[in-house]
Amino acid sequence: MQGTLVPGEPLYEIHLADRLGMSRTPIREAMKLLTRDGYLQQLPSRGYAVPLRSLEDLREFFELREVLEASATRYAALRATAAEIAELERLCQRYEREKNDAKWAQFGHDFHSVLIKAARNSRLEVMLNSLNAQIVLSRRTVAQADAVRRQAAVRDHRAIFEAVKARDETRAQTLAAEHVRRSYETTLRAYVPDAFSIRQSA
Incomplete structure (x- = not known):
């Protein structure tokens, strides 16, 4: 790891x-x-x-993560305790303020871990923890998100938190799925930047 x-x-x-x-x-x-x-x-x-991951592997990882994490976030909106909601807010605030890339990424990871824990589904938690660990291993050598995508991630976390706090399970699930899709695009941009340059100039 x-x-x-x-x-x-x-x-x-x-x-x-x-x-x-x-x-x-x-x-x-x-x-x-x-x-x-x-x-x-x-x-x-x-x-x-240690496996050499392909772009196809990444696609499969993120497709599965989108389904599982969106569901976990929905359940978190239904089941999170007051203490967990307070912890999510604290992590949101630290995520928004942190300048160090490594610490910022850790706060993001911790935010998702609390959400997954709050879902109260041990099997879902095991599957997501393993999946997310493999995603981290697969993209550890690629570039960090730039300032624009970093701010997008900050906004995503805040919006997800607000939906969970409001107990809006449908919105929480939708926002989580969108967040995972943006994370996947950020990863692809780092792996194949030329493809995105071509897309933008077309």
Whole structure:
């Protein structure tokens, strides 16, 4: 998750066992679990690697995130406690003021985590946490959002918060879906900026 292992880097049980100072059995089981959850891929040589994500992978990730996160936000509007709503407001305020990119991104992540928790659906929470982790891994090497898209994200978070606070489940769900679509476009702009330049000049 910290980016220590780069996409495509091969990983082998024996090397990891030596590095971590443990037997190969727990390493083998961990690798199987990480492969099952999409964090690693198995190689023909019996090793593993951090996956190289394609644009098709990103599309699938964001399509699934749009459906799941919009639903979670709807349920949050129905079920969030007063304490969770207060926490969402606090995170909104810090998100709006933060200048440091890394801290700003963390506040955004924390905002979504509180929403997902407030949905009160443990299975949905597990699925979204895994999915969002894979999205972070997939785009960690691309550029940060520029000032325009950063402000759009700030507005999105504020609007989502206000809908949840008002218990407007339909609006909360719609806003969350739109926010995920904008996040996907920001990611695509970083991956294939030339395609967007062509679109704008056409």
